[in-house]
Amino acid sequence: xxxxxxxxxxxxxxxxxxxxxxxxxxxxxxxxxxxxxxxxxxxxxxxxxxxxxxxxxxxxxxxxxxxxxxxxxxxxxxxxxxxxxxxxxxxxxxxxxxxxxxxxxxxxxxxxxxxxxxxxxxxxxxxxxxxxxxxxxxxxxxxxxxxxxxxxxxxxxxxxxxxxxxxxxxxxxxxxxxxxxxxxxxxxxxxxxxxxxxxxxxxxxxxxxxxxxxxxxxxxxxxxxxxxxxxxxxxxxxxxxxxxxxxxxxxxxxxxxxxxxxxxxxxxxxxxxxxxxxxxxxxxxxxxxxxxxxxxxxxxxxxxxxxxxxxxxxxxxxx
Amino acid sequence: xxxxxxxxxxxxxxxxxxxxxxxxxxxxxxxxxxxxxxxxxxxxxxxxxxxxxxxxxxxxxxxxxxxxxxxxxxxxxxxxxxxxxxxxxxxxx
Numbered sequence: 449x450x451x452x453x454x455x456x457x458x459x460x461x462x463x464x465x466x467x468x469x470x471x472x473x474x475x476x477x478x479x480x481x482x483x484x485x486x487x488x489x490x491x492x493x494x495x496x497x498x499x500x501x502x503x504x505x506x507x508x509x510x511x512x513x514x515x516x517x518x519x520x521x522x523x524x525x526x527x528x529x530x531x532x533x534x535x536x537x538x539x540x541x542x543x544x545x546x547x548x549x550x551x552x553x554x555x556x557x558x559x560x561x562x563x564x565x566x567x568x569x570x571x572x573x574x575x576x577x578x579x580x581x582x583x584x585x586x587x588x589x590x591x592x593x594x595x596x597x598x599x600x601x602x603x604x605x606x607x608x609x610x611x612x613x614x615x616x617x618x619x620x621x622x623x624x625x626x627x628x629x630x631x632x633x634x635x636x637x638x639x640x641x642x643x644x645x646x647x648x649x650x651x652x653x654x655x656x657x658x659x660x661x662x663x664x665x666x667x668x669x670x671x672x673x674x675x676x677x678x679x680x681x682x683x684x685x686x687x688x689x690x691x692x693x694x695x696x697x698x699x700x701x702x703x704x705x706x707x708x709x710x711x712x713x714x715x716x717x718x719x720x721x722x723x724x725x726x727x728x729x730x731x732x733x734x735x736x737x738x739x740x741x742x743x744x745x746x747x748x749x750x751x752x753x754x755x756x757x758x759x760x761x762x763x764x765x766x767x
Numbered sequence: 768x769x770x771x772x773x774x775x776x777x778x779x780x781x782x783x784x785x786x787x788x789x790x791x792x793x794x795x796x797x798x799x800x801x802x803x804x805x806x807x808x809x810x811x812x813x814x815x816x817x818x819x820x821x822x823x824x825x826x827x828x829x830x831x832x833x834x835x836x837x838x839x840x841x842x843x844x845x846x847x848x849x850x851x852x853x854x855x856x857x858x859x860x
Contacts, residue, residue, distance in 0.1 A: 469830045519810065526807055530791045533773065539793060540770075596790070603811075745795035746770055752796060 460661055465591035468534035476660055479653075480590050481537045482551075483662065488528035489546045489553035493727050495521045497561040498570060506564060513610050514567065520607065524600045531592040547732040555713060556643050558721030565618055565625075565632040571611015572685075573633070573640040573678065579604050580674045581644065584664035612681070619686050626686075633682070634690045641705075642713040644671040650710075675703050773822040774800040776807075778814035786818050794819075 452471040459466055466472055499518045505511035529539050545551040556574055561567065582601050588594040618625040645651060645667040657663035665673075675694075682689050693706035715721065771793040777786035789808045794800035800819040808814065828836050844850050853860050 467830070469827070471830070516810075523807055523810060526792065527790055533791065592790075742770070742795075745799060749796035749799075 460589055460659075463661070465594060466589050467591045475656075476662075477535055479657065479660070479662060480593065481532055481535050484528050484532040484535070484590075484593055485537065485542050485545070486552055486554075488525045488532060488542065489551060490557065491521050491525035491528060492546070493553045493557045493731060495525075496727055496730055497557055497559070497723075498567050500561060501564060501567050504564070510564075510614070517571070517607055517610065520603050524596075524603070527596040527599055528593075531590075531596045534592045535590075543735060547728060547735055549719070549728060552717065553727075554643060555716040555721060556639050557727060558716050558723045559635070559639055560722055562635070563628050563632060565615065565628040566636070568611045568614035568618065568629065569632040569636045571607050571609075572615060572681070573636050574643070575604055575607040575611060576678065576681075577640045577643045577674050579608060580670050580677070584670075587661075587664055589661035612685070615685055615687075629685075630687050633687045637690050638708065638712075639716075641671055641674070641708055642710075642716075644668075644674065646710065646713070647708075672702055675705050679703055771795050774804070774819045775822050775825060776800075776804045777818040777820075778804075778808055779816040780813055781815055786816065789813075791822060 453473065456466070456470070456472055456476075459470070466476075495518050498514060498521075502511060502514050502518065505514050529542060532542060533539055542551070546553070556577075561570070579601065582597055582604065585597040586594055586601055588597065615629050618629050648654060648666045648668045651667055654663060654666055658666070678689065679694070679696075691706045693704060695704055697704045716724070719725075773791055774794055775791050776789050778789050779786045792800065792803050792807055794803050797819065801817055804817045804819050805814075809817070840846075
């Protein structure tokens with residue numbers, strides 16, 4: 449046991465990857481499963497806010513782009529469930545925990561998308577924040593997770609750019625379109641900052657996750673990076689970020705920004721955001737409505753296997 | 768869904784390269800596994816050929832026996848070209 453633990457520690461220390469069949473501490477396994485599952489759930493629930501706009505996309509071009517993006521979110525969820533399974537988690541059980549509200553997903557998806565500009569702002573800010581979070585995870589100590597993150601990050605780049613391009617197009621449009629963009633930015637800016645999680649002094653697991661190289665930077669470091677990236681992008685776009693305290697601090701070499709309302713994050717995480725109940729209900733309905741498809745495919749496979757084996761699989765004659 | 772077996776997916780990204788393991792998925796049978804693999808792992812022309820194999824059909828070495836299992840090749844340094852000292856002025860070696 450001490451021997452196994454030593455080998456694990458040495459792997460982490462040398463910046464090598466932990467692989468599925470390696471021995472690992474129970475805490476590491478549990479933390480990884482929780483983190484990957486929550487990440488997978490976020491991708492799956494994350495299909496909804498934008499998916500609601502597919503039928504209302506303003507052009508065929510935008511519709512094709514949005515469809516591809518939402519398909520990507522589904523794909524990302526599946527890469528991640530696949531990674532979670534390498535740790536012994538059961539995929540059906542993970543879905544069960546999501547629709548029973550026993551596991552969480554990113555709080556950002558509990559906000560509504562009120563207009564098409566929201567689709568653009570989600571791509572720019574929400575996916576931008578996700579990229580900040582995810583790029584360091586490509587070096588996560590758990591191999592399958594790191595590999596899934598590499599695939600995901602490549603695809604997220606399309607997500608962010610299509611969003612920003614959408615917004616640039618709207619900003620070149622009418623006064624009303626520019627107002628829609630500004631309104632969407634005003635609503636999504638603070639929730640985007642909250643995506644990085646609680647401040648470091650209120651994030652008790654950070655130290656252990658950093659030691660295990662599950663996490664490479666603290667929440668506040670990543671949040672600062674995101675703010676510094678976003679300010680020039682907002683300027684280029686011609687929108688204002690809704691923070692009177694936001695200004696360059698030459699001494700720090702970073703932007704200062706105003707205090708975040710952590711009680712709001714707490715409220716949304718604990719289930720009382722604007723859309724929590726709806727998001728989970730939609731996911732549950734999709735799962736339950738899809739049951740017949742799963743059953744039919746299983747029955748078909750059993751029947752086909754029976755035919756190959758030269759026996760009737762008991763599905764009745766005439767098939 | 769866990770009623771469906773787990774498949775491992777291998778993709779050849781282009782002619783001339785080996786198939787490489789890219790992940791896994793659940794499917795009712797081989798044919799749907801291939802279709803799911805196409806939809807999930809080759810949305811951007813990442814592959815020209817896909818293999819799927821049921822995970823429970825893969826035999827693998829155990830990480831616990833890692834050292835003894837691979838030990839036989841550990842002390843055979845003479846299998847490497849660098850084991851042999853050849854003077855620098857001998858060409859094309």
